Amino acid sequence: MSRQKPWCAMLVAGMACASAAVAADFRLNNLDAGTGKGLDDPTPAEPVGGNPGRTRGEQAHIAFEFAASLWGAVLRSRVPITIDATFKRLACDVNTAALGSAGAISSVYFNPGQQPPDAQPNTLYHIALASALRGSDINFAQSEIKAEFNSDIGTPGCLEGDQWYFGLDGKAAGKRNFLHTLLHEFAHGLGFTTFTNRTTGRLPVANDGTVLGDIYAGNVFDHAQGKWWYEMTNAQRLSAMTSEGNLVFAGSHVSADASRALNAYKSLYVTAPASLAGEYGYYWVNNTADISGAVIRAATGANAEACTELDNAAAVAGHIVMIDFGANCSIDTKLRFALAARATGVIIVDDRVASEVPLTVTGGLPVVAVSKADGDWFKANIEGLRIEIRLVRSGTDSYGNVKLFAPRTFVPGTSFVHFDTSLWPTPLMTPYDPRGEGRDHLNLDLTPSLFQDEGWRVNAGSQLLGLCDTGVPTWVPGGAIVGANIVATAKLLAGTSATAGDYATALREYANKLAKDQWLTAAQASSLDTCLSDTELAKQYASWRKGGSGGPVVTELDSREVAPKQAGALGSESIYRITVPAGVRALNIRTFGGTGDVSLLVKMGGEPTTSSYHYRSAHPFNSESVVVARPAAGAYFIKVVGVSAYAGVTVQATYLQ
Secondary structure (H helix, E strand, C coil), rough: CCHHHHHHHHCCCCCCCEEEEECCCCCEEECCCCCCHHHCCCCCCCCCEEEEEEEECHHHHHHHHHHHHHHHEEEEECCCEEEEEECCCCCCCCCCEEEEEECCCCEEEECCCCCCCCCCCCCEHHHHHHHHHHCCCCCCCCEEEEEEEECCCCCCCCCCCCCECCCCCCCCCEEEEEEHHHHHHHHHCCCCCCCCCCCCCCCCCCCCCCCCEEECCCHHHEECCCHHHHCCCHHHHHHHCCCCCCCCCCCCHHHHEEEHCCCCCEEEEEECCCCEEEECCEEEEECCCCCEEEEECCCEECCCCCCCCCCCHHCCCCCCEEEECCCCCCCCHHHHHHHHHHCCCEEEEEECCCCCCCCCCCCCCCEEEEEHHHHHHHHHHHHHHHHHHHEEEEEECCCHHHCCCCCCCCCCCCCCCCCCCCCCCCCCCCCCCCCCEECCCCEEECCHHHHHHHHHCEECCCEECEEEEEEEEECCCEEEEHHHHHHHHHHHHHHHCCCCCHHHHHHHHHHHHHHCCCCHHHHHHHHHHCCCCHHHHHHHHHCCCCCEEEEECEEEECEEEEEEEEEECCCEEEEEEEEEECCEEEEEEEEECEEECCCEEECCCCCCCCCCEEEEECCCCCEEEEEEECCCCCEEEEEEEEEEEEEEEEEEEECCC
């Protein structure tokens, strides 16, 4: 639902600058508590796939917490994100089922001139993102996401014989991967869905009649109509939702990261005439060298089979020749006469009845084969026909934008709010459950990139274990979340290990497996190893064991970003971190404003202390500054120490490239 405009305006008044954020804190509101069902199911279960739970409810709960830890490590927010979660019967029959359903409980828009710097005015935001952008809770401590999961999987009339897999390793072996479903559904609640009415095509409207933007749909373009989402009428938006292959998400982060996340393949494209332009199916017959240019149809007497010398050899010279397969000579013969005519390549129109058997030929020109249907279409438009073989990212358009699921027949609850089925590897936000082996727990593909296009900030620096820098990126553009998995696994193991020794053994075994499976480079494995010393492991266990302290909070800073209104007691210590890229001319770290007195300690690569630091600033009151000329690339830890009680202090770090 949307908030009233005056209410939102009141909340965002005076918001002037972007504020720093910590790793997002996801919290479970277990609606199944006390019911003996779902997350409270007491049915005994054996530990599976890294999930040590001993009942089905406990395993579901652990999987939930693990998924929350993953998204929490990747996304930044100063405001906790609470998810109302329950198991209940969802749409289901013997062949198909809705595994889960989730969405933002509410939505918010900002008045013009009163929106946070990274937000758009008069545009609806999912409530968790709106609070993250503002840096404070604008949801009155209510939950942000509602998530429901199908309780009847495997029961009579609902995917009979099937079952949930509660393991955390992706090895579902044909079962329904609960961790995948959690990550997928959480993403819908965080922003992977639209506020446009998918029945009418109508954009959201404020109480005063103002037509509002839709932070998700504002990045969508339909090639069939040549229009952005906001440029369309309601009817045109409905049409776009069934514009198969033409509807794309054109956000800059998604488009830039598609080359990292998606596999590429070579495709046959018709570039002219305009009526034929597009991608066509084909297969290589011979010589996979790329070909491009004008196409001339072969002429050999009354047919185009090229079983004799070409009558139009002069016209064919320097061009691609189109030849019918026919039944009067071999492919080698056709190729010999195409070579004699000095063609640059050959298209075979495969008109055989049993055309599923590939044609073969040895040596000579590049040769591709197309279906009879496409070949007949080409022949009817041969004048000015031009083709090219181009490298294409699966599921993308010619500009690198990523296709959305928009089948010709609209699928309620699914169309327009998932990536297309043509993406490969299969993404997290696929419309259909990819049963079997999965890697979603290690790779979120383009979903974090889409969130960046909406305004979410992500943790792209190296992952911390407490205050120890593992040197492993939390998230890598294109999807890998190895660092996020390390901290999620560490928290799980600490919370379920009886002793610090048990925790140390289990986490070291996990790190060794990551290295063995080549999820870590040699340098990353070595860096991670420094965080697995007895001393560091003891700190981690003390923080994350049951009843532990929870560990230190590190506020992540981006260049020029501020952490405003910081406060602390005498002797208190607050820690911040900024990741500096290569080639920076200067790094400037400062505190200013407010009351009281603070000092500033800075260290590259780890926590500074009063006896171990690289830079220090200690003057009366709160104006402290550290300037590092030509800093080395890496993570710089900043500690603000309360020389006396302080309040209203701003912390800022800026680097110049």
